[in-house]
Amino acid sequence: MQKPKWVCCPICANKTRIRIREDTVLKCFPLYCPKCKQETLVHIQVNIPDQDVPPDRIEDT
Template sequence: MMAEQWLLCPVCGNKTRDKIREDTVLKNFPLFCPKCKHETLVNVKQLNLTIIQEPAAKPQSR
């Protein structure tokens, strides 16, 4: 049986809605976190997550 795991948000560390297996390969994948509302570009290969682009700071509203 293949190992599976949830992709975790690199900003807040919570589970996202995406699950990966050992043979999953993602390049320039826009990973969105429903909890912190950040989107981060990532690469995934053999269950290893690499961050390409950190989310930009959100402007404060007045």
């Protein structure tokens, strides 16, 4: 079983309420941050090293 990880906000770097698995692919996903109250379109491909969200912005659970 794959371990889910938290997606962090690209603006304030805090955890959002979204968890992703290693095989997750998100394209033009509206990521909302409850802390900074900003919505950002993100593109995430976890299994490909060249991703829009830096690895330090995805945390283990």
